[in-house]
Amino acid sequence: MDEPPDEVRNWLCSFVYNDRSIAYVKIDDRLLVAGKGGRVEHYGLSSLRIGEPVAGQLAFIEGLLPYTDLPFHIPMVELPNGRVTDLHFFSDNACIWLLFLDATAEHNNKQRIQQKAYETTLLREREHQLNEQLESANEALRKSQEGLSREYQRSESLLLNILPASIAERLKTQEQIADNHAEVSVLFADIVRFTEKARSVGAETTLAILNSFFKAADLLSEVHGCEKIKTIGDCVMVVAGLPLSRPGHADALAQFALELRQAGADENFGGEPLKLRIGIHSGPIVAGVIGKRRFAYDLWGDTVNLAARIQTSAEPDEIRISDATHKLFGQEFACDLIPEMELRGAGRVQMWRLIA
Amino acid sequence: MLQKKICMLGGFAVGKTSLVRRFVQSIFSETYLTTVGVKIDKKSVVLSDKTVDLILWDLAGEDDIGSFRLSYVRGATGLVLVADGTRAATLTVALTLRERTEAEFGAMPFVLLLNKSDLADQWTISDDAINEMRQSGYQIYLTSALSGESVDDAFIQLASLVSK
Structure with a gap:
């Protein structure tokens, strides 16, 4: 692919910068914050201290550094301030660059769709579960009815053994x-x-x-x-x-x-x-x-x-x-x-x- | 400073976000809000001999295990597997997610939370199944993000497992 002309590149850069609020953090080989830039305030990074360990300053970095297999991408990370960002890790001259690209809009969009989908699935699961319960309750009812009618026949025949049939019949309706x-x-x-x-x-x-x-x-x-x-x-x-x-x-x-x-x-x-x-x-x-x-x-x-x-x-x-x-x-x-x-x-x- | 990355793994709507909110902020909301991507929280746990900061990665639950992003688990030292006790199928999801992370990153300590213990009348996971898993070494907690039952216990147990 041909490189786009400078005009287009500049436009693209400013478009991404404005639309996706680019910010970066530079981390040196001792895992200290070596620099930061772009719209750091957008991600709550203003207080990030240069020259101090990145661990303890950026919670999400725990376990990820040092990491050799770069570049590396973690999509849609919700930060403590509520912004959602895509995180891109890449290396350059023994330093690690951490690029922040805002993904809040995409996140919210995806969330709306997913919310609908999961709620529907949950409802369907619940309906299925209730139907099963209903069926097993019906089955239990049918069984107990069978048992009841067996019991009834048994007591009926017992009663007939003890009492003359016409008396037994009357006894059921009469005090x-x-x-x-x-x-x-x-x-x-x-x-x-x-x-x-x-x-x-x-x-x-x-x-x-x-x-x-x-x-x-x-x-x-x-x-x-x-x-x-x-x-x-x-x-x-x-x-x-x-x-x-x-x-x-x-x-x-x-x-x-x-x-x-x-x-x-x-x-x-x-x-x-x-x-x-x-x-x-x-x-x-x-x-x-x-x-x-x-x-x-x-x-x-x-x-x-x-x-x-x-x-x-x-x-x-x-x-x-x-x-x-x-x-x-x-x-x-x-x-x-x-x-x-x-x-x-x-x-x-x-x-x-x-x-x- | 001792910090440990912990991942919450489980199917969708099992209560991963609610458990984290209960543990970190001691609050619960009845409203279901699906998680997209990952939300990261931090909570200090004081153990008998040390304090450990848990960095909790609350991952989006998937209804399709195939679409689970393993890259989120990178760097984790422990797992909180969450299943919904009123939906038995979510137990399989949680255990499968663990298998997949183990295949990629090796074995790591985990606790298994059977959540929504407050919904006893809708419970679908049998005591026998639970006992069987316990006997094979699983650390299982019957939790309720709504009432808070066993939530702290489960996280503290995992904190001590990962900081050994």
């Missing part, structure tokens, strides 16, 4: 359940000489016997449309005609009793068949759910009490039914009349022995 039933049949059955035998066969066998006895009661209840209300020790309480009233509840419970007795006879409890003592009575009762956290569906009334009394009065292997139940039979059952006898709390009672 209290207490129903009068004009006529149902109630059965009690327990195992003859249970306590004594349990002691001789041990806990494990006893539990196995109880389990198969109650399972048989559950199964037969389902077969005959009865409800097992509860077990008390070795005693089971079953009702027919509940929670929905039905005809033939006495027949159903009698059939239930006969089959339960047979199920017992097929079991082996301590070397002999499992013998039951069964009692049935029919009449009005009150049924309801008591308890707040642990529900119990139970029956109350004289009918229940008398059914229990009849059961305890029965002989081993005997199904003893009240006259009221006997009168309700629609089917043919073989029954023997038992001589009228006194039952505690009930006076003289007419009862029958159900045979087959």
Whole structure:
């Protein structure tokens, strides 16, 4: 490239001088400030002392000198007074020249553009992050909903195990359940000489016997449309005609009793068949759910009490039914009349022995 | 007079300028102002046996590591690596910048600052990751330029590392 003519060079020089505020600092080989010139005040260099070490006077020089690989350029250095300068290092006759060229305008321009760009990127990053959080929150919500519905199904099936389905359904919407039933049949059955035998066969066998006895009661209840209300020790309480009233509840419970007795006879409890003592009575009762956290569906009334009394009065292997139940039979059952006898709390009672 | 050049390295908007302002002037501004080029600050740190002047080079953070100007690091004796604890990717940026300076100028002491610890609910760097780095010898500080938490500790630690 041809050298520009002097006019152009002079113009260029004064243009750069005015527009970019040229200043210089000269540093000698002992790293002392050897001279300064140009618009030193523009860069806050007026107080720079000639003949003294540059270190301590120019903070940014730390670590950079002595430096052999010159020229060297550090762009856009913001000085303590707020000016931004490009720093050019070059050497001449064992001296280092430090040239200051103002870059404030360029800096500010670049800063405006970069500010916009970074703010946009930050916003986008944040949006991305929030979306991810939203997604993971949704996922967690979905999982907990699944867990909840599993729990609900579990408690639902537990409730159904404890309570008749129609009662369980009502319990979910109602505070209290207490129903009068004009006529149902109630059965009690327990195992003859249970306590004594349990002691001789041990806990494990006893539990196995109880389990198969109650399972048989559950199964037969389902077969005959009865409800097992509860077990008390070795005693089971079953009702027919509940929670929905039905005809033939006495027949159903009698059939239930006969089959339960047979199920017992097929079991082996301590070397002999499992013998039951069964009692049935029919009449009005009150049924309801008591308890707040642990529900119990139970029956109350004289009918229940008398059914229990009849059961305890029965002989081993005997199904003893009240006259009221006997009168309700629609089917043919073989029954023997038992001589009228006194039952505690009930006076003289007419009862029958159900045979087959 | 003991003077040491220290470079602040990290991605953009992680809080390098804010940490320097907190350390040097004890102030904090919520307004984000991006740094272009470099801003140089000076702060004397009094150690038990000496006083050292830290010349802090607050370098512009880049979103593109490729455009980082290594020439700014020339003459530095220590690094303050800064990552934004609410943006896990900035940790990689800080560590990569260190690798690049080490390849050019050799190993030098550094501290790693996981900044914005005040934004606990947006934090994305796991304790496990932090512990793992600590076990491999990194000196890590969970800092907040907003509250000032651990800021002085981190700079003073680096000052003592570079003036050994």
